[in-house]
Amino acid sequence: MDKAKKLFIKTYGCQMNVYDSERMAETLGAQGYVATDTVDDADMVLINTCHIREKASEKLFSDLGRLRPAKAANPDLKIGVAGCVAQAEGAEIMRRMPLVDLVVGPQSYHRLPEMEAKIQTGERALDTEFPVEDKFEHLPARKALRGPTAFLTVQEGCDKFCAFCVVPYTRGAEVSRPPVRLLAEARDLVARGVREITLLGQNVNAYHAQDDSGVWGLARLLREMAAIEGLERLRYTTSHPNDMEDDLIAAHGDCPEVMPYLHLPVQSGSDRILKAMNRKHTAEDYLRLIDRIRAARPDILLTSDFIVGFPGETDEDFEATMALIERVNYGMAYSFKYSARPGTPAAEKPEVDSAVADARLQRLQALLSKQQKAAQEAMVGRDVTVLYEKKGRMPGQMVGKSDHLHAVHVTDPSGVPGELVRVRITASSSNSLAGERLEG
Ligand code: SAH
Ligand code: SF4
Ligand code: F3S
Secondary structure: OOOOEEEEEEEOOOHHHHHHHHHHHHHHHOOOEEEOOOOOOOOEEEEEEOOOOHHHHHHHHHHHHHHHHHHHHOOOOEEEEEHHHHHHHHHHHHHHOOOOOEEEOOOOHHHHHHHHHHHHOOOOEEEOOOOOOOHHHHOOOOOOOOOOEEEEEOEEOOOOOOOOOOHHHHOOOOEEOOHHHHHHHHHHHHHOOOOEEEEEOOOHHHOEEEEOOEEEEHHHHHHHHHOOOOOOEEEEEOOOHHHOOHHHHHHHHHOOOEOOEEEOOOEOOOHHHHHHOOOOOOHHHHHHHHHHHHHHOOOOEEEEEEEEOOOOOOHHHHHHHHHHHHHHOOOEEEEEEOOOOOOOHHHHOOOOOHHHHHHHHHHHHHHHHHHHHHHHHOOOOOEEEEEEEEEOOOOOEEEEEEOOOOEEEEEOOOOOOOOEEEEEEEEEOOOOEEEEEOOO
């Protein structure tokens, strides 16, 4: 038998890309590739890219530049580009970067086996179609690569067309996977030791399907997954405020497997900017929604995304965002300086002065870190449930996540990944909590 070929995958971007990388590894695994964590002994390097901001997509070109010596030393080394930059700029990557052997878009990676065979003959391969067949039907079985937690893509694409965003172009139109498949994939993951599943979608709460048993929304999908024996925790991301339906809010209150954590991006607190962004709701709509979610699950930890310096943003608009953050009080949030993306409507508009946007971003991030710190410190002294994910860096230490998705370090020499344990939180540091395991 041939020596196994080695595959090195580098992943940028969102959790969907992490999921796709795992599935691409499984697909190439069926072709005899095993994973390696260094470029040095790799037979193939696959870069799974993100196009969301300019900085993210520039990383591809610097990575490719760094791969030049490796390719010169080993002409048999195959280099592939996957993900959203591949989708948006595939032909151009092929033209500008002769060292690239393969370009595959997010909707066509089930065709990797044929593409791999083609590049082994010395040809180059490009596939950035949105094929009619469903890629998920053509992928090998799941492997539960990350221990007790797993991602499961339930919905892809986006029809919302926020004025700043490339996702509707790189990932295509919104598509939901059939519930029977998803329940089978979830059961399979649980049989491999997974105890927590995060359902993924660019617009996950827009999930909708129909079969002989009727209509499915995300709430029904969560409830049916919660009934799987051995599946202890469910999360989902990313949600749009306009798709937060009553039964989904209710599930946070009455379905114990649905964790008290919700990522609900708002982007801005200014109605004028929200309108220009095409978000289709006001700040007040969002705040009322938050009240309803908190009424269903009072201890829920809320997180968000913010864009600072969207074209036309004034000081007053920015202050409205700060006021919204004060009112919601987030457990954590991501914030970004606006980045004009080719092909999006906002890219046509004059930009906010870069130094002004930087200064706003700094103030906003200071407020968000203050809130994050307070949310973590509020956990000290409380007893929480932690799902151990892996051993920590210190001897005898375990690392896991609480229900609220805080990373928790616990000294527990007999702890094993996959265990759900009760922990008393004793300290909070910058990005994690520390605690002691409770008996029983
Ligand atoms: N589907 C999700 C988010 C997808 S992208 C949603 O609806 O919110 C993740 C985050 O990247 C976005 O929430 C937004 O805050 C940020 N983002 C997207 N496009 C951006 C751009 N052009 N410039 C800066 N940040 C951007
Ligand atoms: Fe992008 Fe808006 Fe769709 Fe989110 S909802 S993926 S921000 S277009
Ligand atoms: Fe980036 Fe594509 Fe995800 S652009 S954020 S990798 S959907």
